[in-house]
Amino acid sequence: MIGQVYHVGLTVSDLDRSVAFYRDILGLRYEGELLMEGGETEAMFQRGNCRARVAYLNGSDQLNMPPVELIQFVGDEVAHKAADLFTTSISELCFYADDADAVYQKLMEQGVECLSSPQEFDFRHDGFGRSRAFYFRDPDGIILEIMQPLDD
Template sequence: MQDLSAHHVGITVSDLDRAVSFYRDVLGLDVLARFSVGGEEFATGVGVANASADFAHLDGDGARIELVEYEPEGEDATGGDVNQPGAKHVGLAVDDLDAFYETLPDEVETISEPQTTESGTRILFVRDPDENLVEILET
């Protein structure tokens, strides 16, 4: 068996431009590339008839975040709580969580103010425009 290495974390969004604005302008990630993919092989590969998609790859300082807007759009599976089974969040790190929290625009939904867990980790969960959870933790 070949060794695997992590390549990206994918997040499906309903409006790619809006999502890119949030991840770039609010979270400060750099856009690495934007592109579109379609065709029979893509649709077969993702298991969605007649699928095409617009993509944006963003640099999370070593963790590539892939935002994807599919056509046709599937059923809404966003929102929910972090303890529901399935991929529920992407984690990003900052040096000063309180300073990051203070700079968040008022319209960004947060689960709570920054918290310190039993393990000593400082965390903050925010929601992107599609209600996907993003964990911000202090390193």
């Protein structure tokens, strides 16, 4: 009945700034932008005169990964709430990396707010393996994660 994840949508305050971050800093491939407007858009978002700029970016061609959908509502002020790992919501969007330490270093050089350095986790006893991971924030403060699976 329900299949694979089709995309992951994030509401952003400045689409151009967010596209630049996800494309230029994280290295996702920009797939294009569209403008949503009209009766269907108003019904879907439950708001009259709703217009939304929507951009799609994706990661590696080698990974079967749904695209990131960035949404900026045109003419509407976006409410800014601090992302919080301990509040019911989507807590973070996680990206695969071959080298978490190299990604961390690049993000730090770009002035990206990282919540910690890469940490190593061992969940082999639970059947999930080992990994290195860390959290960081995008320009709107949305929490993102980098995870590097480690070979045993």
